[in-house]
Amino acid sequence: MIAKTFKALAQFIFRYGLAVVFIWLGLMKLKNSEANYLRDVLSNSSLFSWMLKYITAYAFTQVVAYLQILIGVMLALKPVARKLSLVGGVLATVILFLSVTMLFTSGYVWLAPYGFPELSKLGQSILKDVVLLGAAMWCVGDSA
Numbered sequence: 001m002i003a004k005t006f007k008a009l010a011q012f013i014f015r016y017g018l019a020v021v022f023i024w025l026g027l028m029k030l031k032n033s034e035a036n037y038l039r040d041v042l043s044n045s046s047l048f049s050w051m052l053k054y055i056t057a058y059a060f061t062q063v064v065a066y067l068q069i070l071i072g073v074m075l076a077l078k079p080v081a082r083k084l085s086l087v088g089g090v091l092a093t094v095i096l097f098l099s100v101t102m103l104f105t106s107g108y109v110w111l112a113p114y115g116f117p118e119l120s121k122l123g124q125s126i127l128k129d130v131v132l133l134g135a136a137m138w139c140v141g142d143s144a
Contacts, residue, residue, distance in 0.1 A: 015142070018135045019075040022092065026068030035061040041122060044108035047101060071095070075139055082143055089139035096133040102126050 028034060039057030042048045051060065074081075074088025102122075103109055109123030110116065119127060 014135045015139055019072040022068045022072030026065045029061050029065035045102055045106040047105040078143055086143035089136055089143050092136035096129050096136050099126055099129040100133055
């Protein structure tokens with residue numbers, strides 16, 4: 001009885017907690033201050049720095065913001081739109097996977113004088129994305 005209750009509660013929190021995180025972070029990215037922050041992050045990544053030649057940090061931030069809000073809404077729609085929720089889960093998985101790769105492709109995530117395992121504030125922020133990635137992957141499996 002307790003195991004079933006905890007499992008059901010965990011599944012609810014996994015899906016709707018992830019939806020809230022995506023919507024909230026998307027809304028925060030609509031602020032201009034996020035563009036400056038993301039420009040610094042992208043410019044210090046060997047994987048993403050090339051993008052700044054083709055798109056401004058502000059434009060990139062706006063695209064990511066609206067995409068995150070859309071993903072959060074799609075994840076939350078599982079009871080009424082299972083396929084749409086599946087797409088949201090796949091998109092969340094892709095975004096979070098790309099975020100987690102920053103741990104390995106950006107020197108900006110480590111405190112320079114100390115190296116591994118000392119993470120900067122950005123590194124600490126990205127580290128949580130490992131767990132969120134697992135939640136997104138679970139949402140894909142749950143919606144499929």
